[in-house]
Amino acid sequence: MPKTGMEPIRRKALTDAAIEAIGARGSMDVTMSDIAGRAGVSPALAHHYFGSKEQLITASVRALLSDLRADTVEALRKARTNRARVSAIIAVSFSEEQFSDDVVGAWLAFYVIAQRAPDIRRLLSIYSRRLHSNLMSGLTPLAGAHDAERIAEGAAAMIDGLYIRKALGTGPARHDAVALVEDHIETQLLEIRGRTL
Template identity: 90%
Template sequence: MPKIGMETIRRKALTNAAIEAIGARGSMGVTMSDIAGRAGVSPALAHHYFGSKDQLITASVRALLGDLRTDAVNALRAARSHRGRVSAIIAVSFSEKQFSEDVVAAWLAFYVDAQRASGIRRLLSVYARRLHSNLMSGLTPLAGAYDAERIAEGAAAMIDGLYIRKALGTGPARHDAVALVEDHIETQLLEIRGRPL
């Protein structure tokens, strides 16, 4: 008789292993056997839990998004100002966990796969909307809706671009990535404050 809770543990181990395997290879060119081996389970059990590699990959993207959402919610709760909310989202985007080599490489592979896989494309759209909404929650009171929209778009593009550069091995260190996006935000806010009324 299976132990209570083992399915949840094994599913998490498989999604983690998929992210690691894809990140290590830098592409979706991994098999269920590769992933199952990393997770310490049989390929048959991996198929039992997820049905197919595509379903496991989709579950892995969901798991990454779930971790990112949890980290963002906790960071936003701790923020003490509107500007602090913006900084919290930037910090979470470049946290050690989110900006690790395997996770960044996996994100890049997921973006490539989204061109053919509508389920992954939908999940990445959820990520983009959530990032935008979180940035807007702090920026709108500071800059007004129109300027907040523009600043948030620029910050999101920088975050995504810095992930791509990290995946290619040309990106800055984590703290430098945070500083670049923070500088963009602060420069834009200073420009708004300096406008004549």
């Protein structure tokens, strides 16, 4: 008989194991057995909970997005100014958990599979819209809607680019990645202030 209350724990273990396995491999070239072994459960149980590897991968993307959203909400709750909101979003994007080798590798593998998996593509589009919206919430009062749009697009592109460089082993350390994006934001805001003087 299955233990009561174990399903959410095992589901979480399986999504964590999928992210770890995909991130370590850098591709979707993993099996349910690989993932189940990392999670400490049988492949049959993994299939019972998720049905297929594709469903487990979709659940894993959702889990990553859920964690990122929770971290972002908490960071924004603590931000006291619009500029602090922007910094909080950048810091969360490069947090120790989000910018770990396995998570970065998994993100990139998910982007690759999104080209032929509509559910994954939709979830990654949600991430992109959320990042943009969160950046705009802090930037618009500081720069106006038009300039905020441009700055937010640049910051999002830098974040994505730094993830790619990290996956290739050529990217900067976490703190340096934060500094690069912060420098982009601050340079753009200084330029706007200069135009209004």
